[in-house]
Amino acid sequence: MKRPLALVGFTYLLTQAVSVFLGAAGALLLGAGCLLLGLLFLLLHRGKRTQCMVLPVAAFTAAAACMLFFFSSTPFSQAAEEYAGKTIQLTGVVTDAPDYSSGKPHYTLQVETCGGRADTPLVGRKVLLTSGETFSAEQFDRVTGDVRLSAPLSDGYFSRKNSLLADGVVLQGHLYEFQPYTVEAAQIPFWQALPYRIRQGLLDSFLQDLPSLEASLVSGVLVGEKQAIPAAVSNAFRSSGVSHLLSVSGLHMATVAQMLLLLLGLFPLPRRAKYVLAGVGVVFFMGITCFVPSVMRSGVMYLVLLCGGCFYRKADSLNSLGFALLLLCLASPFAAADISLLLSASATLGMILCMRPVQRFLTARAPKGRFRRRLLNAVIGTVMTSLSAVLFTLPISLLVFDEMSLVSPLANLLVLTPSGWMIYAGFAAAFLSLIPPLNAISALVWKLTDALAKYLIACTEWCKSLPFSSVPTDYRFVKLWLACMLLLLGVCCILCRCHKKLPLRLTALLSIVVLLLNLLVYQPDANALKVTIAASGEGVSAVVSYAGHGAVIGFGADSWQTERILRRCGVIKLDTAVVLSLSNRECQQAAVVLTDFHPGNVVLPAGTELDGALEQVVTASAGSCTVAGEQAQASLWHRKVLMTVANGAANLQTAGLSMLFCGDSANLENAPAGLLNAQVLVCSSLPKSENLLHTSMTVLCSYQNAIKSYVQQRRGLPSILGGGQDLVLQPKNGAVRIRRND
Missing domain, CATH: 2.40.50 (OB fold (Dihydrolipoamide Acetyltransferase, E2P))
Incomplete structure (x- = not known):
């Protein structure tokens, strides 16, 4: 076996994932089966070459993973069940x-x-x-x-x-x-508190020497402090496919380790001492970022690579990745259920497997001239790094995020290298600021950091504004296509023993054919009128769509959830946006959506002071603004939809269906009779004077708050959102079709 640690690490990760899916009892049975299978393989391959030990080693590793999961997960289950x-x-x-x-x-x-x-x-x-x-x-x-x-x-x-x-x-x-x-x-001991004091000092330095917007971005990229990053900036990074920059991960660890090795190279130290000190610096940086899980994973993986250099050995990338995954899975029985770990492992595996063929291709076709060769290697290397990471993380992204960025390779090409420069400049500026005689130099470095932060924000905003920068992938046929593609890939791996080129090309061709067939069979009716209620788990947010037009009622969901629904429903023009409450959260999310979609009219609740950011956005982006005092009405799309807004609630009437959306501050005490006779109530918490309602169905967007006061005898069982699947209501011919997602 050339890479035993890679075999053991990846086998352990996959088996642990299956164990999490099956549960403790299923894992125990699976472990017993793998143990018997390993003994069988061992008997069949006894006395043969070392290469024939792959199957026995994989089977015994799977058995060990199942058994360890059973014993280590049982205490978690007992504590949860008892309390x-x-x-x-x-x-x-x-x-x-x-x-x-x-x-x-x-x-x-x-x-x-x-x-x-x-x-x-x-x-x-x-x-x-x-x-x-x-x-x-x-x-x-x-x-x-x-x-x-x-x-x-x-x-x-x-x-x-x-x-x-x-x-x-x-x-x-x-x-x-x-x-x-x-x-x-x-x-707490001084040594334990020191990294957090340094972290706070860095954050204070960023806020003092940089504008607020750029300071929030630098704080997020350098030390993982994402709380102050505006939602618009976070959405731009996510839609551009570079949101990994906002989470301290392998890229940051590599940048910090390279910076430490570069600085240590200025001193006459032995090679082993440099790698040891760089490893200590990586651990200290992990402390500055609060030892969050993503930092722990990337830190462990990079420490494994530094260990190879410390012992004068060239680390094998696949072995190092497998060993790091083994350590992380041994540390937590549920590590394989962590989305970040799966994405990191998949992206790293993709880059390891794809970059070597790319390097051979570039070497064989490199142009003459040293500068041209280096430029070509840098550009294609960056693009292929992004493409390989996107390709190998595609199955997980399709299953989890329901959205895919099509401009990710372009965005990574534009921002990866400048983001590394910003990390160097940010740390250097903070360090130079501590030395008074170097204040003039630190001021120049702060300006460079500020310019790089502005560049990153401008690039992501531009990439996000491109047509089809990100597309929704939460349609049912996408999962069917993914299953067919993986099946074809498995068949391809079997056939590759006989034909090395034909199966790969045939697999790619068949994957495209299956995708096109699914698109033709699906044929979503863009002209159908439907109401999609976001599974926010927080507040009310719904999208009414018809023939490329749309209206948003409430902004209780995260802005990216609302925008995803708008894109999925094919909304090109947002005609109306209704803000149900002026809470800080709803105002922040509304400001992002209104900035991106420029509604024709915005309806605001009356009686409270408007948030400054939302007021600025409404003034700049909205065609008109209506303040709902006692009652405001609007007719949409040739009277297909009649909307009435009053007292922090919105009533929607269309095709024989009457729905009432209630914000956090809704009060139905003096509401018009039309609002009280709605058939469906949508709320995050039951509104004041809810006993006046006669609805036959209730949709709870935040069940933790609403289920306690919900009266089952009055309105029957509620429909609870929050599991990641939106609720779609499609009225037609006096009937209402209700389903999850599209």
Whole structure:
């Protein structure tokens, strides 16, 4: 076997993924089968060449992965089953910096005592904690209070439950503020607190010496501080296919390690000492970025490469990747359920497998001239790096993100190298700022960092503005095509033993034919009137579409979710946008969507002060603005849709269907009779005076808040969103067709 670590690492990862899907009991049975299969292979290949040991080694590795998953995942399951749905007093330490990615702070709490005891199954496990607006805690704080525990949503392999388990989080919890609770600042050793103090110093330096927009981007790219990055910038990076720059990963680790090796090269140190010090610097950088999971993965992978250089050996890329994956999977029984790990492993594997043939191709056809050869290698190398990463991560992206960027190769070509320069310049400027005699030089480096940040923002915005920069992929036929493509690829691998070229070309041709056939069979009716309610898990957001025209009611979902639905429904012109509440979250998400789609009319609720950013966007992007006082009405698309907005709620009447969308501040006490007679209620939390409603169906967009007060006897069972699949209602001929997604 040329690469035993690659075989063991990838086999362990794939088997662990299957074990997560099957569960502990299924993993135990699978492990027993793999063990028997390994013994059978061992008997059949006894006394033969080492190359014949591939199958026995793979089978025994799979058996070990299944057995370890069974024994290591059982404590997680026991803790979740025993405490889910209970309210109990917990004491624990906040292990990570608060996460504000969803608009509300989430704290990772490592439990020290449960119900005053230190010997329960939950002790030593992690709980994802939320609370009200008055609660605040920092990293390393010790929190004590009554917590309502609940199990995360489990609706498939890439569910929130598996994602949290990959990070070691067993349950979700809500801390009751009306009950007594304490937050104590824990005393931590100086060496443990030093990386976080340096991190805070860097963030303060960025904010002091850079404009706010550029400072937020530099903070996100250099140290992973993404909370202050505006939603418009994040959307532009994601639509351009370069959102990996905003998460500290392998690219950042490689840049930091190369920078350290370059600096250490200025000193007369032995080779081994340089690699050891570079490894220490990588670990320290991991501490500055708070040891988040993506940083841990990329850090471990790069430390493995540095170990090869430390021992005067040239590291084999596949072996190093397999060894790193093995370490990560051994550290967590649910590591294979982490989307970031799967994407990182797939992208790295793609670059390793594809770059060597590309280099041979370039070497054979390199033009004359040193400068031209280097330029060609740089351009094609960057493009092929992006293409290989996109190709190998395509199956995961199609299954998870429901969106694919078509301009990713172009965007990566434009921003990858400048982003590395920005990392160098940002760290150099922060370091030079500490030396007063070098303030003039640091000012120049800060200007360079600012210019590079502006360039990255401008490039991603331009790439996003290109036609079909990103396309939705959450249609059902896409998964069918993906399954057919993987099946054809498997057949191709078998046939390649006889024909090396024909099966590969035939596979590519058949994949294109199958995709075209699926497109012809699918034929979505773009002229059909339909209402799509976003599965936001937060607030109300719905898109009404008809013949290329659209209207948005509510912006409770993330802006990228709303824009994805608009693109999926083929909306070319956004005629109306209704803002149901003026909360900070809804205003921020509305500002992004309105900037990108320029609606003809914006309807705003009355009685409160308009958010500054939203006011600026409405003034610049909207054709007209209507403030809904007691009542505002609008007729759309030749009276196919009649919309009435009042009291923080919007009533939609079309083709015999009446729907009522209620924002967070909706009050139906003095609402018109037409609103109260709606057939379908869509809300994140039940509105005030909800007893006046006579709806026969209720759609809960944020079931955590609404299900507690929902009265089952009055309106029947609710339809709960939040599992990643939007709800589509299509009225036609007096009937309503209801389905998930398209």
